[in-house]
Amino acid sequence: MFDCGRIGVKEALAPMFMENPDSTGSNAAIVAVEQARDLLLAALGGVSFGLLGDEESLTMLLALESVGRVVDGARVLSTTDVLRRSEYFDASAAKNAAAQAAAVQTAAVQTASVQTVAAEVAGAESGRTESGSTESVIPEGATPSAAALAAPTLARRLGCRSGVDLVCTLARLSRAEVRQRAALGEKAGERMLLGRPLTPTYPVLGEALQGGAVGVEQARVIVKVLDGLRSSVLIEDLDRVERSLVASGSGAITPETEGLPGAGIAFAPELLRQQGIQW
Template sequence: MNGIVEALEQVRSSLLDVMGFDDPAGWSDQELLAATAAIEAVGRVIDARRVACAGEVGERSRVDLGGERLSTRRGCRSAAELLERVTQVSGAEARRRIALGAATRSRRGLTGDPLEARYPEVGSALAEGELGADAACTIVRELDGTRRVADPVDLRSAEHELVAAALATGDDAPVRCSADELRVQAQAWAAFLDQDGPEPDDERAMRRRGFRFGRARDGLVPVGGELLPEVAAGLRRLFDAHLAPRSGGGFMTAEERADIERNGEQRTADQQRHDVVAAIIATAARSGEHPTIGGAAPTVLVSVRAADLAAGRGVAHAEGVEIPVSMRAARQLICTGGTQQVTFDGVGRVVGLGSPERCFTPHQRRAITLRDGGCLIPGCSVPAAWCEIHHVVPDVDGGPTHTDNGVLLCWFHHRTIETSGWGIRMVGGVPQVRPPAWLDRGGGWRQVTKSPTRLADRVERRSAAVA
């Protein structure tokens, strides 16, 4: 044992030497991202050993051991408290490590025979440093609630598919899933494994539901209560519609903003608020519930010369603002709102007026929404109602205004699709996404969707294939 401790101390000393680098502010973008990924890979190896040791601390502190519990012999009330004192981590982190360690460690039966871990694939990927502790916790937490009713074969299939999604070894994973993206897929699997749902929790929730008005004070009336999940979802939807999309950030909680930051959000809070306003304006204009102007929905008119548009240079001009807008902005507006060609003669007289075109109909939008489920870019959580429809093949290249050529993108990803490195193509009317090289240098094209129905179908197909 002393040898292990001494070896780890040497590793720690070596790491301090290796990581005694200068301020990353002086690195290039490629150097910064490469170093970040490498450091995270080392961290995953450390996390795996942290979890393994925490699991063993929990095992040696089992309640049935009584006074012989390791935690008791060290003067602590629980394994979590003991781990807190040894590692100086928070109580929540200590409990998380112990729970994950218990789920991924080998066990002993009543006769003393060795038993497989509850989640062997998670444990193996974790031990090899391929799977992060947060992603592993997500898989275990979501699937554990179904263990009492799930078929063991289906449960093992779910674990396998989720680990594959986290490591990008599955057929449908364009990039490694983050823990939050993995949670969505794990919840789809949990719904498949336990199709009756948590009935006792539902009954208890029905008894506790309520909404109350408090006593007025300082000119305000406080409210409180507990909402059923489906009612809360509807209320959140209304907030989304009137305040901000989930990834806008302008009106999000601190927890939601931190969640987006973990997923790689690069916009500042001010930029996110701007994008919220842009989404609100676009959504309200096409809702059909606002007064019309000249018999049409409120629409911004943007003028651009056909020659400039074809050449991709010059500027465009939006009605109501004095400064010009960029050609990239003009192309986005054309992609979203359609075009109408107006022809002038040499002195400025209108001599030709084309029909409005290239605008997706409400029926097409509903169909694309059901297919895509939200912004198509992995990791983006902007809901479908806040998205714009992007023509995958531009009109100038012969792209039709058809469901087979339209995908949902949020305002930000639509505006930056030409420069961000993300690739989108349609194969048989189904969208495929390719990540930028900086995110996944060897990444290929993969089908992607955020539609809950299509995700559920995918789960059932995989389960049937495994069976």
């Protein structure tokens, strides 16, 4: 394990990569993200923003925001995924712990059997037999299930007390930022049940966030509005509100926004908040 606050990402994850050397290199998405970062650095490395013309400056802003929304959405979903993984016990570690506990239990049972036989032989030689006098020497809690529960989580394996500490250390974020990402990711991100993906709580918003159609701040406003309405409206109405807010945030014209004032214009968070109040 490593000290959660004193080591870099590569050093921290090196043991995991040594166990699975091809786990990241063969992932096309990770390779593409790393290549995109290099391309972006090369494109922006020599740019002097102050020397851009007015039109170029505005175009640059729009281009960077478009890329930033995609990256920010992915950061929210990735953070939520790591936090989720940090809540569950590591499967391989649990399996190894259970196997070790089973071996200990088997050895203890064998030892108890030998002691019982020895006691019976000694009793027979002395002309008396005592039954039930031999206590079991099986260690308390040395069962496969108990050992499995003692297996470390992903965060514990890397020396961190929690998933929040792990993400804060690796991503260099504040705890407040990690919690904000987690709160949004829980509603807009893909959920998991027994290793199987489930539809997000707000699937239309989730698709827009991952696709960069809306930004993180816009998404938080939309979630707050939907959460406030969730207990008082029908599912069909909540779905209509979700589609309307996402369309307003992205500037798309949909059946929910067609004909409304500002249709086709992407609303900033403040305007989305005002629209939400009307619901």
